Amino acid sequence: MEIIFLIVLLVVAYLYSSVGHGGASGYLAMMALFGIEMVYMKPSALILNLFVSLIAFIAYYRGGHFRFKILLPFVITSIPMAFLGAKLEISPELYKKILGACLIIATLRIVIQPGSTEGARKHLPVGIALVTGAVVGYFSGMIGIGGGIILSPLLLLTRWTSMKETAAVSAAFIFLNSSAGLAGHISAGMEVPPQIFVWVLVAVLGGLAGSYSGSFRYSVNVMKYVVTAVLILACIKLYIF
Secondary structure, eight states, X not given: OHHHHHHHHHHHHHHHHTTTOOOHHXXXXXXXXXXXXXXXXXXXXXXXXXXXXXXXXXXXXXXXXXXXXXXXXXXXXXXXXXXXXHHOOOOOHHHHHHHHHHHHHHHHHHHHOOSOTTSOOOOOOHHHHXXXXXXXXXXXXXXXXXXHHHHXXXXXXXXSSOHHHHHHXXXXXXXXXXXXXXXXXXXXXXXXXTXXXXXXXXXXXXXXXXXXXXXXXXXXXXXXXXXXXXXHHHHHHHXXX
């Protein structure tokens, strides 16, 4: 069973990192599926998220796709809110359903959106970015994810960034939010499983392969299909697990 878990972990890290995501929602779903103790799930997912999102960010940054001006207003508010959200203990059931519904809508809008997402960029309203960062950061910290599955469709649908710019900004956003969320768990006292080092190694291997494929080899159309697939999988996982 451990071998199967590691294989699935490798695939999840590859798929998510290819679009600039850390994969926390996938890791949480996997751990629930394989019966990992609840106390380990959020901290472990955030640790894996840190490594994979950092790898993805480096790859997309080297590919010339990162825009700091887009990232900054989101993380100014998301980082402290992710820390606070991680310290709050609530029942995740209702929030999972709400988040799943939002992701379904975002997925449908990406699929049916006319024209290419690679058209003219639109101006990012700083006020909206600050509020969005706070909300996404808080809920991300609460459920143990980095927030990329929420931020990515927003950036694409508003045309604030191109497909690969979205991946670069999302990877940095996820890394910073995961760091803040993990800090919140550490301050509250967290536990990690003894095999976490093996999990990190496998996730890093998947992240290296996926981020290289996404930042240097995928076409925009392929990236769009991959993002859509990631969002659909995230919806399913949130509803099932």
